[in-house]
Amino acid sequence: MGSPKAAEESLGGDAAPAGALTAISSELIVRQRAERATEVKREVKRLFGTGRAYRIGAGDIVNIVVWGHPEMALTPATSNRSTGSSSQADVGNGYNVNPDGVIQFPFLGPVKIAGLTENQARELLTNRIAKYIRDPQLTVRVQAYRHDRVYIDGEVRVPGLQTMDDVPMTLPEAINRAGGFTPQADRSSVILTRKNISTEINLPQLTRLGVNPNRILLAGGDLLRVVNRDESKIFVLGEVTVPRALQMRDGRLSLTEALGEAGGASQLTSNPRQIYVIRKVPHDKDEGEEKAEIYHLDAGTPTAFMLANDFELKARDVVFIDAAPVVRWNRVISNVLPSYNTLFVNTRNTTR
Structure with a gap:
């Protein structure tokens, strides 16, 4: 596999400072698996509750x-x-x-x-x-019942206000009352806002963890938004057969799947040893300039795609395949020669 230093030089030397690249290796895959959620996030657990008797409120x-x-x-x-x-x-x-x-x-x-x-x-x-x-x-x-209401927005068939009654309103029931998900709904990104605090809920992940989403109870004044799948796309660029933007499947997509959907690396122009995943790093507003993590895959051998198959992409990732050195040279020459020919002709005309 290529070294991070060689990859940095491919990206342009000073543009990629030392340590900016992380090689996609078996060690990285093991670390990512360890970081993968094995239990429900703390902020989601706060939304769990049990049903209780309805309490009369203003407007009822x-x-x-x-x-x-x-x-x-x-x-x-x-x-x-x-x-x-x-x-x-x-x-x-x-x-x-x-x-x-x-x-x-x-x-x-x-x-x-x-x-x-x-x-x-x-x-x-x-x-x-x-x-x-x-x-x-x-x-x-x-x-x-007119006191407690929740607002449901985004990718549901009937967005709008839903009034709560004596039956406790769970998250799935609220979505069902709104007509269910639209085909463009991202089930892995349902955002519940309560008292100005937003919590992202990944419904497929809850199911994989064996947690019933009915444990999430809504409260009066909640805002529920189902995100569109287009907001969590993956972008595959560079020397691929068909550069394109891809939609994730319930919040999951591997590097191999992304490359496969784009037709794979171009056999004529790509450098399979220089495949990059560019990921935006969350930062505070006070930090100023935005930062990015860059992951490098050396796919010089077919077995490298086993690592790519286990490397999970995240929303808004950019997958980029660099061009082969000879292709870069040919492109430079194709841009330089017309200018050189024009200059040569003008020079000859002047000397005459």
């Missing part, structure tokens, strides 16, 4: 029935035409929870029920109304 419509006391209903009880009797169950009794979490209830006036479950609200109202009604029997249920 709450149905409250005091059995045996139709006069406390917001609307008159409906009458049964055949018997002439009224049915309390037919009464539409919806109380709007105002922005302060308060409802206006007969005899009691303003009562704050925001933050309570249905059972807790029932107990509170029962205890208070007992001062006016002997042994009151109440039923409390949320008639319309």
